[in-house]
Amino acid sequence: MAFDLGFYTTLVGTTIFLSAPIAFAFLGVMWGELSGVFVFGIEGQMLLGAVAGFLGTLATGNIAIGLGLGLLTGIAIGLLSGFFEVTLGADQIIFAIALLVIGPSLSSFLYGSYLGGLGLSAFSLSIKTFQNVAIPYLSDIPLIGPFFNQPIIVYLMYVLVVLTHIFFYRTNLGLKIRAVGMNPLAADSMAVNVYLVRYLSLVISSVLATLGGMTMIMAQTGFYSDNVTAGRGLIAIALVRVGNWRTQLTFAATLVVGLLLSLVADLQGLFSGGGVISTTFPYEIFATLPYIFAIAVIGISYKWTRSNQPASIGRPYKRD
């Protein structure tokens, strides 16, 4: 691990690459939570999107159909959460826990029965992943070059982060959505349709989550395994709190976690491969770093910042 330019380029490249799924997930969390609905079940949505995208691609051999299927799954889950959390007014935390249970088990069930139907064992199936596309000129700039030598889905992530930020903090419609999150009664009296806004936000949130799950498979692993998202959705929930519901801060925190994750990959390889220290070294500590980072920053920031948490979050709105 020599600290030269080549190492730097790889590290930055890997960091962006690994933060892409988390970035999609945090955008999903923001869309839902700024409209006043808890989105703790994002991990389950990611897994369902991942398995739908993977099986769709595998069955048809066309990655576009797989993507479409994953996004349709996202829309379906979004409508389901809208029905439960907006129309019925269900308890949002219990609903999220239901997604956390259904996501891993249902995706494992679908994958397992698909394999069983073919009579194959796990790990024998994989799909072609997106290849890196270098943007001419931009990717040659020394320090920020690695940002522009990425799979196409990562560029989509950049665009969505910027668009979401502009939408929420620079447009009238975004202000209305945040108003629904802050005080639905006041928003309703200003002729904003609270139910419609929350439905739309939940559908977009869920689509973004499934996109994050599909990024894990289509740009990174190329194959599906149980719990392929490995806690990325949980980290995204925490990161939105770290970033105090601000897009730019949350994206910065996401990059920090991406950096931690890529260092974890390096360090684990170094310490577990019989390298520097013997194999008894507790390299698992590196894997817990993103979680500890998130908890620590949330705890510290509580004391000296005003929380930007949407005031009506967790309370279903009921028009009397």
Place this chain on the structure above:
Amino acid sequence: MKIIQKREVWRRRTRDALLSTVVVLISVLVGALLVYGIGRSPFEAYATIFTSTFGSPSGFLYTLSQSGPLILVSLGLVLAFKGSFWNGGGEGQMLLGGMTGVMATYLAHLNNAPATLFVGFAAAFFISGAWASISGLLKVFFGVDDIVSTLLLSASAAFVVFYLVRVPFRAPTSQNAAVLGSVNVPNDAIFPSFFGINGVFPFAVACSVFLYFVLTRTKFGFKLRVLGNNRSTAIAYFGKAKANRLFISVSFLSGGFVGMGGMAMVSAFTFNIIAGASGGAYSAGGFTNSYGFIGIAIVFLAGLDPLAVIPASVFFVALVIGGLGLLVQLTIPSSLTITISGVAILFVSARLPIMQRLRTLVRRR
């Protein structure tokens, strides 16, 4: 007056039980649709689940025994939700409890079965309770959402357990790099069976009766209910410091009971801890069967009542065990049964609003 009140309570209880049964039936129906969707026969699947759990007397007793750990986990979650502590980290606390139990009984060398068991359960209670009370402390002093911190700490606990299995407590025979096994608990720490039923079931039932009395008949239970119903009322009644202390002790006790569930699982059924190499949030351990989440379904189906937890746990354990039969006999993935409990949680989340709607419908008529 008192008789009318009692009748009202009973009416509410039967209504709750009826609604819970309907929820369970709907989720079983969704499971049948899933089985039908992959082109298999739902009747065959449910017949397999039934015969592999309640089909024979020994199978029935085994299912009852297996429900012991789940009852303990659910009791921990009952405590948590009664005191408005959103414990979403039951998985991690259970893992940690099981691991602590293995370590404590392995290191204790007591040569005395009751003492070894006591040491194991007490250690599991304290370590898991301490782990959960981190979330309580963070909530009280740093304003961190308890559900966020319990989920994150649960994921971290998996890595801690993975390290403990990989280095200090690995079984000498376990050389396979993909899946590692920890040392077995000593023979003294294996929960004894009586007449074909394992002791953890009576133990768990005794715990739930005990908890029922604590929650309904003692001052502590009353304080807990006040805290759970309305935090600001609790602060007004007891003062902020006392309410905070109560919240932290709720988180400790909740984690403790969940940890005892993990220890019960290890000492009665698995005897050691398996850690998978993928190291994801839920992959280490492998013995928790998502009980930390299924427990949440049970707790709300049982209406936060420690006694009603028992039949609900038996039902869900039958689903989990039946899922294994499903995999072995029909090669239908066993995760189907976890999905069924997930669907139950889904409908439980909308329980209160559905009740209200039904009530207004009835009143209108």
